[in-house]
Amino acid sequence: MHSESGSAGDEFDTLAGSDTPPDDGDRELVARAVAGDRDAVSAIVRLLQDPIYRLALRMVWRPADAEDATQEILLRAVGHLDSFRGEARLTTWAYRIGVNYLLNLERRTPQEARQLSLDEYGEGLKDGLAEEDYRGPEAALLTRETRLNCTQAMLQCLSRDERVAYVLSDVFEVSSDEAAWIVGATSAAYRKRVERAKKRLGSFLQSTCGLANPEAFCRCSRRVGKAIELGRVDPRRPAFAKHPVTPGGRGVEEAERQMVRLHDAAAVLGAHPDYAAPQAKMEAIAGLLRSGRFPLLE
Template identity: 35%
Template structure:
């Protein structure tokens, strides 16, 4: 798995070679450069809008912008910086959708979780998937939902810096701020999320009564988890900490980092039929017209 955020000598050279060929009309090179980054854009989008289907739509919007602006890339910055600036600007300014449709605060989110009654786990014979998968789905859905309580800038900063592990320098380049400013934004997002989880979530603080197993049936009853259509669990083949293994941030503040491990253990999602989905997008009339593809 290519990790675009690794900072090593020579990183990005393959991007440059593919971009050069793509700008000359090589469709295979265009597909290759987009596939190198598609899943990473998608994983950012999921944490901005929650619902994978909405995240696919956001990813397509970003990739269309990348394709239609590719001719303007002159190599004055790394292709990674150029591409993820487009991604960042899009997700910070796009229309609200998915989980963002109704604004959340930590207070309203805590109240919503408290209102979900504790129930025994469902009878294994009554559900179409293994019960532990339902518990995992509830955990991922709940902790992903917590991110929606952060404002967009905090959410994106946390996704880049804490979940994907980008450095302050790379994060600052993408967000178009200084490394110090990126680090300060990340510290605030960490603090706000950790304070909430420390007072609410049994995964972080064992003295909290909330437990994923106890809430799973309630999540099912409320429609937050659909046993017939899991949003997160069956869609991954690896975890964030595996896909982004080379980008692990140093511990640089006093916040308990146990909560961060929860997010690094989230699934690294891939769009359904990734290559076919991309090719269908490239066949859209507006894309073909822009690229003058054969």
């Protein structure tokens, strides 16, 4: 899929135009890594893995796909550390690499493959909506899982450039100038994408989602049974509600409390925990970097 974010060749350009303050610690860490210090490389992977995983998860929906994308992005970032000039934070530089990869990913989510619009998705939510709240085993857990899965799914109904713009702006709260550099657009073009995405999501949530608008028809607790029936929620292995979080990060309950307090579209879509990248995949990356077969460390 072609994107407006630029070609793979310019995803490692320096940060001209970014308003992110430089970090001397990042420069020193990268210099050590480029010099062949494996401990520094491992530290960079630890620094980047969770932010990149959370970005990937919002773009590709399913944790397994986000794990694969995170591994590829991290390997690309580490392999091009010699292009990092320290004009901004290392995470900002890595976000650009990640966005370039995710916008051009050939694999599509189910909504993308079907070209499902938000209107069509909203109509689908009416099908199988129970008259009463779900009362089965683990009702609270599965209601949370349904909500988290649904907000992931609705993001997939946006075009990729709108999705990443919205996530950077309203979920990650990246400044517009910085986010424009990350996606490879002018600030004006980026703001237009965000406005378009906000308008579409806001309209959808106001007409559909009882979390954003108490007068709307849909309730997570009344979608649980249908979500289980369709295989979107696995009661034995909830993908989101029991997902590990970053140590000291925001958990499911805290995210939910913030959503209820703020009670708007950004809160509903941003009310995910601070997910941590799965350690098995990160250990596989570490093993590759230690193998002696990685060009940076030869």
